[in-house]
Amino acid sequence: MAGDFAQVLEGRVAALKRAATKASLKTLLEQELGDPVRYALDGPDIVLHPDWSFALSLLLHELAANARCHGSLSTPTGRLAVLWYIDNGELILSWQESGGAPAARPLSPGVGHLLVRHAAAKLKGLANIFYLVEGLRCEVRVSLEAQWPQSRAAMLVGSRPTNALPEHAR
Numbered sequence: 001m002a003g004d005f006a007q008v009l010e011g012r013v014a015a016l017k018r019a020a021t022k023a024s025l026k027t028l029l030e031q032e033l034g035d036p037v038r039y040a041l042d043g044p045d046i047v048l049h050p051d052w053s054f055a056l057s058l059l060l061h062e063l064a065a066n067a068r069c070h071g072s073l074s075t076p077t078g079r080l081a082v083l084w085y086i087d088n089g090e091l092i093l094s095w096q097e098s099g100g101a102p103a104a105r106p107l108s109p110g111v112g113h114l115l116v117r118h119a120a121a122k123l124k125g126l127a128n129i130f131y132l133v134e135g136l137r138c139e140v141r142v143s144l145e146a147q148w149p150q151s152r153a154a155m156l157v158g159s160r161p162t163n164a165l166p167e168h169a170r
Helices: 002-018 025-033 050-069 111-122 152-157
Strands: 039-042 079-087 090-098 126-132 135-143
Touching (some): 025 039, 025 050, 050 111, 050 135
Parallel strands (some): 039 079
Antiparallel strands (some): 079 090, 090 135, 126 135
């Protein structure tokens, strides 16, 4: 159990590290998903501001981790299709799993589910998760105008050395 927690936490921190600079949405997806035989990506080449990279990297990591553990990427026949486009000042992203076990709604939302919704909300948007027989589907709609809030906690996750923090924050 402790090993599972450490592995989950390491994955989340790695996702946030990848988002520390400007990155393209496609690159974030490719880094998160790994084997390109298992997924299809379709959308315009969008270079993301670090605030966007931060939030979307966390959101995509949670979806991918769920797909690897419980969804389409947990079976040899499972596939994933991710498409995105820009519409009226918003990024619309569709995550559709297929070929794996049917997606079952959990009795209560887990941390990953809550992180997906929170990350979308912080980008002035929403994430709808659908548990379907053919697999999990997530529809994300976020504002291109949004910025991830710069809080002290968010800065601690970054690459700042500990000694750069004020004495009272250490």
